[in-house]
Amino acid sequence: MPHVPVLLNEAISHLEPKTEDVIVDATVGAGGHLKGLYDSVKGKGVFIGLDQDEESLEILRKSFNDSRNVFLINENFRNLDKILRNLKIEKVDKIIFDLGVSSMQIDDYGRGISFKKNEPLIMSMRxxxxxxxxxxxxxxxxxxxxxxxxxxxxxxxxxxxxxxxxxxxxxxxxxxxxxxxxxxxxxxxxxxxxxxxxxxxxxxxxxxxxxxxxNDELGALEEVLPKAWSLLGKSGRIAVISFHSLEDRIVKNFFRDKAKGGEAKLINKKPITPTQEEIKANSRSRSAKMRVVEKTI
Ligand SMILES: C[S@@+](CC[C@H](N)C(=O)[O-])C[C@H]1O[C@@H](n2cnc3c(N)ncnc32)[C@H](O)[C@@H]1O
Missing domain, CATH: 1.10.150.170 (Putative methyltransferase TM0872, insert domain)
Known part of the structure; x- marks a missing residue:
């Protein structure tokens, strides 16, 4: 089943992408958010999509074919610092994380993520x-x-x-x-x-x-947030869409500490959640929560 991006319009409007921005989609998956961000600045900027799942990237590479300003990299986002160093990129303007697994990983890849199908008990995104x-x-x-x-x-x-x-x-x-x-x-x-x-x-x-x-999902998130923060330029923004209360707590505490320390402005005090229409159209969005922060120093 194709993956339907969650909170897509909300993510774009809260990240406020501008032309020439360096934009990282740390969980690019089927590319819904990356494409939305790319289109919103008419492809003018640098776009970096990461996914630890090569199978997702294989599909996506076809749609971005020859774009020289789009880098699709098969890596865990916990290595964000190393990935950007290899690309010789020092600062980024926008970073989005849309955590968890994609619909393709659940439905199509045969990795045993869903209990509804009889598959080998793998569960890894890799x-x-x-x-x-x-x-x-x-x-x-x-x-x-x-x-x-x-x-x-x-x-x-x-x-x-x-x-x-x-x-x-x-x-x-x-x-x-x-x-x-x-x-x-x-x-x-x-x-x-x-x-x-x-x-x-x-x-x-x-x-x-x-x-x-x-997949050490919480460990990867805890490791990447400080790295993402130090790579973010002034007025840069990070958006995180989470689907689990433990993930949301990690994000909430990290953003709140930055705001308390005078380094950040919370773009939304309460997490942004999908509308009833979105939940109706895409039941997988029902537990989504998005938090967005801006770096002020
Ligand atoms: C919810 S999906 C993202 C969907 C995407 N935003 C879209 O619109 O198509 C999450 C993706 O993040 C990837 N992922 C999860 N944790 C990751 C990590 N630590 N490093 C890299 N990719 C990760 C998964 O493999 C999956 O493809």
């Missing part, structure tokens, strides 16, 4: 995760029961985390947990019946927690 990195399969088959319980509680705010972790460890003694449906079955067996019939699927929070852990 295409080469099975070879190089950590997968959710590694986590559920090798971590201790208490580690798994803590992770599901912390990143998924799942109240039955202990029961689910116990179910995982009991099950893996008999057979390696390999697919999303293996895990869904374990979760369904581990939680009380009322929870199994609840409004949200009982596997939602566990899947979210594993995805956040496997």
């Amino acid at each position: 295409k080469d995760a099975e070879v190089e990195g950590l997968t959710a399969m590694d986590v559920v088959n090798s971590r201790s029961e208490s580690d798994i319980a803590d992770l599901i509680y912390k990143y998924g705010e799942e109240r039955f985390s202990r029961k689910i972790a116990k179910g995982i460890v009991e099950s893996r003694r008999k057979k390696k947990i390999e697919t999303t449906f293996d895990l869904v079955e374990i979760i369904e067996r581990s939680v009380p019946a009322f929870y199994r019939r609840g409004r949200i699927h009982c596997a939602t929070r566990t899947f979210q927690a594993l995805r956040i852990a496997v």
Whole structure:
């Protein structure tokens, strides 16, 4: 399914892109925000799109074909300083982060991010995760029961985390947990019946927690914000769209500290959220929150 950019108009109007700006989209994905920003300044400027997922970039490269002022780079945004140094760019004017995963990663890439399809339990945003990195399969088959319980509680705010972790460890003694449906079955067996019939699927929070852990999503965000701040020029702006309360807290505290220290102006005191129409048209936008800050020194 193609990815529909969330809070697109709001992001553009709050970032206020100008011609000749150096603009970084740190989570370029299907390029919705980057294209919006590019069009808003008629392509006049420098545009840098990052994504740790090469598969997303492969598609996007075709649409920006020969543009010499658009750089699409397969890197984790936590290396923003190094990436810009390689491009010989010292200061940037606008940076956008649209955190989490794209619709393509959930629906099309076969990485086991969704509990609705039976796929290998990978969950990494990186295409080469099975070879190089950590997968959710590694986590559920090798971590201790208490580690798994803590992770599901912390990143998924799942109240039955202990029961689910116990179910995982009991099950893996008999057979390696390999697919999303293996895990869904374990979760369904581990939680009380009322929870199994609840409004949200009982596997939602566990899947979210594993995805956040496997991709170190909070660690990458904590690492990049200070780097982004020092790379931002005076009057530059950063917008962050988050989908999880822990992410939003990291962003809120970082921006608030900068404002308190006299280095920043908060463009919006309360986070910007999608309108009812947007949520209706794109249900994945429902938990989005956007915060925007301007550097004043
Ligand atoms: C919500 S999607 C972005 C969608 C994009 N704004 C659009 O309009 O198409 C998030 C993207 O960020 C990427 N991503 C998430 N964390 C990342 C990180 N730490 N470094 C680089 N890319 C990351 C994901 O691979 C995914 O493609």
